[in-house]
Each structure stands twice: as C-alpha cells, then as structure tokens.
Amino acid sequence: MGYSGHRFDVNLSILFTELPLLDRPAAAAAAGFTAVELWWPWPDTPTPPAAELDALKRALDEAGTRLVGLNFYAGQLPGPDRGALSVPGEESARFRANVEVAAGFAAxxxxxxxxxxxxxxxxxxDASVQDALALENLASAARAADGIGATLLVETLNRPESPDYPLVTAAAAVEVADKVNAATGLANAKFLLDLYHLSMNGEDIGAAIDAYAERIGHVQIADDPGRGAPGTGSLPLEELLDRLAAAGYDGWVGLEYKPGDGPSAASFDWLPREARAAR
Incomplete structure (x- = not known):
C-alpha cells in the first residue's frame, strides 16, 4: 500500500509552529493537507475567550482544513506537564472546566x-487516589465526547521523556479505556496509538497492532530516534502503517513529528503531494 494508501493529518501544535496559531491552517493547506489536529491551543487557560475560539474556527474554515483531533486541556505542552485530569487540586479542576468548552469547540x-x-x-x-480521580474525569470527558458523536482517546507516552506518566504500554492505555467504557456504559473510549512513543518504550509495535487493532481510535507517527519525519530515523513506519491497514484500521494518521531546522513545509518530501489531501 505504501504511504499513499493512508489518511494523513498534520498536528499544528508541533508542525508549523514557526507561524502564529491562526496562520497554521492556511500553511498546512498550502502544503497540500486538508486535515489537521491540535493539542489544546491555549495551555495557560482551559477556558479561553469566545473570541479566540471563534478566530480559530474561522482560520480553519477559511483554509479549508478539517480539524480531526483535539486535546483536552493538558497543561504546558511541550513542557513538564503530561496532562491534568489525574492531578489532584487545581489542575484537575482546570481539566473539568475545560471538558464542555473543548467538546463544544470540537462540535x-x-x-x-x-x-x-x-x-x-x-x-x-497516592497513586490509587490519582487513578480514581482519573477515572471520574475520563468518564465525564467520555460522556461529553459521546454527546457530540466523538471518540475519547487515551494515549500512551514514553518513559524516557515522561518518567512520571503512568501509561507507558499499549496494554495500560487499553485497560484504562476499558475501565472508562465500563464506568459510562458507552463504548467510545479508545486507544491512541503513537508509534514513536511505543518505539521509545521498546514495545513490540507489531504485536500491539495485532492485539489492539479494533481498539485503536487514532494513530500518530514520528520516526525514532529523534522524533523527526519518516526516514530520519530507523522506525519502519511505512511497514507498520500497512500492518495497521491490514488489521482493519482505516482512520486518521496524525503527523506529530519535529520538522528539523528548516521550515515545516520542507519536511514533507517523504509524502507525495497527491497523498496529502484526505480522501
């Protein structure tokens, strides 16, 4: 199948960051992409002014780009924070304040x-207290997502870069998604498969694909080592994406890599332009 057989989107929180946020959708469109995703664009606040939400929506609409993935509030990304929903006190309260705002914008x-x-x-x-808080907040997020017909994604990160993040295996993230689905009675909590993070953890990615293909709600890629574009490291990304497709995954593949020293638009040479627009 090769790269041309998949549906790619561009993460505008790690690519095109040399530009202001509102200029990034148009830049992605100029590079040939019609779909984008974002970390929560306002890391300092879970509840930005309506005018800022409206401005981002207008930028997406005017560029002709579709937003296919959005993070809930997660603190400072990139940075030391790795989410907020299991952190007792102010951070989990900020997450709760963000749930309906993020879901409303997504809708x-x-x-x-x-x-x-x-x-x-x-x-x-206490880790058990954090886990109980996480389940409560994830269930709330899953219900909000279900209310707009959306999937809730649970992501594995990697231990070398995120040593305090507890979900560092595919199995751990899937287990949490299962608990959320059991708590809500819904089935919209799924696994976000990030090939870079699993590779950094030394996980058997092929085995994870085979085991959890039906549970995957979204895929993100970057090469390893270096978190650069495909071809800058040694991760067999093309082969792994084909394995995902053979296992039945036909959803979005987010490009979540660092563009290197040059402009982001110069980092897509590995992907033919005709393969960038979503079909």
Whole structure:
C-alpha cells in the first residue's frame, strides 16, 4: 500500500509552529493537507475567550482544513506537564472546566476525536487516589465526547521523556479505556496509538497492532530516534502503517513529528503531494 494508501493529518501544535496559531491552517493547506489536529491551543487557560475560539474556527474554515483531533486541556505542552485530569487540586479542576468548552469547540468544527492525557504521578499523592480521580474525569470527558458523536482517546507516552506518566504500554492505555467504557456504559473510549512513543518504550509495535487493532481510535507517527519525519530515523513506519491497514484500521494518521531546522513545509518530501489531501 505504501504511504499513499493512508489518511494523513498534520498536528499544528508541533508542525508549523514557526507561524502564529491562526496562520497554521492556511500553511498546512498550502502544503497540500486538508486535515489537521491540535493539542489544546491555549495551555495557560482551559477556558479561553469566545473570541479566540471563534478566530480559530474561522482560520480553519477559511483554509479549508478539517480539524480531526483535539486535546483536552493538558497543561504546558511541550513542557513538564503530561496532562491534568489525574492531578489532584487545581489542575484537575482546570481539566473539568475545560471538558464542555473543548467538546463544544470540537462540535462547532466537526471534530470527532478528543484526546485526554492522563497526567503525571505527583509526589506525595497516592497513586490509587490519582487513578480514581482519573477515572471520574475520563468518564465525564467520555460522556461529553459521546454527546457530540466523538471518540475519547487515551494515549500512551514514553518513559524516557515522561518518567512520571503512568501509561507507558499499549496494554495500560487499553485497560484504562476499558475501565472508562465500563464506568459510562458507552463504548467510545479508545486507544491512541503513537508509534514513536511505543518505539521509545521498546514495545513490540507489531504485536500491539495485532492485539489492539479494533481498539485503536487514532494513530500518530514520528520516526525514532529523534522524533523527526519518516526516514530520519530507523522506525519502519511505512511497514507498520500497512500492518495497521491490514488489521482493519482505516482512520486518521496524525503527523506529530519535529520538522528539523528548516521550515515545516520542507519536511514533507517523504509524502507525495497527491497523498496529502484526505480522501
């Protein structure tokens, strides 16, 4: 099948960051892409002014780009934070304040996938208390996502870069998604498969694909080592994407890699232009 057989979107929180946020959808469109995703674009606030939400929607609409994935509020990304929903106190309260705001914005632009980063372990906090808080908040997020016909995504990160993040295997993320589905009675919590993070963890990615293909709600890619574009490392991304397709996955593949020293638009040479527009 090769790269041309998949549906790619561009993560505008890691690519095109040399541009202001509102200029990035048009830049992605100029590079040939019609679908994009975002981390929560306002890391300092879970509840930005309506005018800022409206401006982002207008930028997406005017560029002709579809938002296919959005993170709930997760603190400072990139940075030391790795989510907020399991962090007792102010951060989990900020996550709760964000749930309806994020879901409402997603509904306004037709986005049907919302990613909720679990959150770091906190020194002095009981892990079981954090897990109970996480389940409560994830269930709330899943219900909000279901209300707009969206999937709730649970993501594995990697231990070297996120040593305090507890979900560092595919099995751990799937287990949490299962618990959320059991708590809500819904079936909209799914696994976000990030090939870079699993590779950094030393996980058998092929085995994870075979085991959890039906549970995957979204895929993200970057090469390893380096988190660069495909072909800059040694991860067999083309082969792994073909394995996903053979296992039945036909959803979005988010490009979540660092563009290197040049402009982001110069980092897509590995992908033929005719393969960039969503079909």
């Amino acid at each position: 306004s632009v037709g986005c049907r996938a919302l990613n909720a980063l679990y959150g770091n372990r906190v020194p002095g906090a």
